[in-house]
Amino acid sequence: MDFQFSEEQAMLRDTLARFLADHYDFEARQAGVHSAAGWRPAIWKALASQLGLLGAGLPERFGGLGGGAVEHAIVMELFGRHLVVEPYLSSIVLGAGALAEGSPALAQAWVPALIGGEAVAAWAHAEPAGRYCLSDVQTRAERQGQGWRLSGRKRGVVAAPWATHFVVSARSAGARRDSDGISLFWIPREARGLSLREYPTIDGARAAELDLDQVEVGAADVIGEAGAAFALVEHLNDQALAALAAEAAGAMQRMLADTVDYARQRKQFGVPIGTFQALQHRMADMYVQAEQASALSLVAAMQAGASPRERALAASAAKAQAGLGGKFVGQAAVQIHGGMGVTEELAVGHYFKRVTAIDLQHGSAEHHLRRYADLLYPAGATGLAHAA
Known part of the structure; x- marks a missing residue:
């Protein structure tokens, strides 16, 4: 499959990356999390009105920019890298997505408000x-x-x-x-x-x-x-799986980058621990897991308009890798950082918490491995379910 982003998608990625680098460092994120509100409404309004990015994955007829699941994946991967808590998945992917796909009248009335940040859906x-x-x-x-x-x-x-x-x-x-x-x-x-x-x-x-x-x-x-909304629920759930997988991939990439940087600075026996072959192998495995998660999340996004079975296969594969890969990368990052890895002050432990939470949202890795097997081999679905 072609993983090359279009010019518009590359601009979306670059614009959001610059904004988050300037306004969403770890300390600012923690201040928002520990505030009474628990998030930063000003950031949400800036994403909506200043950058106009909340409509990137929504149809133009409802005030969006005409994108789709790939645009959602781009946003969510960057949100994962910066541990963004603002409600893009719930309000835009699921909330606005439900209105846009299920009710043109409600979409005309409310999707512009969701895109503009005036309304928030859960x-x-x-x-x-x-x-x-x-x-x-x-x-x-x-x-x-x-x-x-x-x-x-x-x-x-x-x-x-x-x-x-x-x-x-x-x-x-x-x-x-x-x-x-x-x-x-x-x-x-x-x-x-x-x-x-x-x-x-x-x-x-x-x-x-x-x-x-x-x-x-x-x-x-x-x-x-x-x-008769169950088909819509399934479709939206698969879109959420692709978006969560992209967020997990972004978090894994950040944990890997922080771990490599730490391994270059931390010394034992007078040399950086990053020169130890065992740790080099571990970080190479972390890289592979993060790359697989990113690739599968993009496949799931690109399959959003496929048949229900193909869409579900891609979504469950991506979500399973997000869970399994996130656990591997998170554990390795914490282990290489040592005791510092679980302190409140260091970001890596918070990323590990986030990928752990992602694994439990909309189905764990074990659940989606079972779903994938049942879809791939439908004749054995009953046996697999009983065996689990």
Whole structure:
């Protein structure tokens, strides 16, 4: 496959790289993480209005720049290199993506606001008993006149404390327990019956549990066709996998760079430890893992418009490598740094926390290896599931 970026994509990458280098060093990032808000809204507004980059991967008809999943991957890889906590995945890839793909009317009304930073969306699909099964949705949606009434609980909603709106999945009353009857709803934060329990995550972000108690939603706020949104959920989930894999690749590249720099400076027996052959081999293996993660994330992004099976194969391959490679690179980086690697003051430990969190988002490496095998060899899917 051709991995050459277009001129526009190269400009996007260079512009964002310069901005983050100037405004998002580790100390500034930590100050934002430990602030009361937990993020830096001014950075988000600058990305939106000053640079106009939040619309890079969204259609022009909704105010975007006409890009797609590859542009998302470019942004997310750079975000990974700088440990950016701002909600690009939840608000742009998933939130704006759901509106753009599922509801032209809602997209016309809200995607420009998401691109401009005036609104922030959070993806509320996972549930306490659902693990990584996308079709295990127990939140109920009951008809009420022309609208709906939702009740249930969502867990691990990343960026929920900063969100103005939520994309919430629910199942129609009486529908089967597979992919049948699942709908997506666009719900404002101030909706009556919606409550949040906020908490910090291990990687410095913020998340929340959502409780929905008879939340009323109008018919105009249904994303896509009521009861038939599962295909859209799968498509958006695969896009999120590609974006997370790109972020993990960026974090791995930064851990490798910091480790190589440290190995050139740290001395034992009067020589830099980077001259030790065993550590050279370890850092070469780190490089291979990071490059594989970057390549597979781009493949997944370029397969975003392929058939559902091919798209899912590429997305799961990228996410599995992100989890396995991130663990290898993170452990090696911490080990080579020694005790310093786990201190609060050194960046490398925070990168390791982030790649660990990425592995758990939208399915672990083990989950996606199993999904890949089931897609590749469908005749053995039942046996593999029982064996796991």
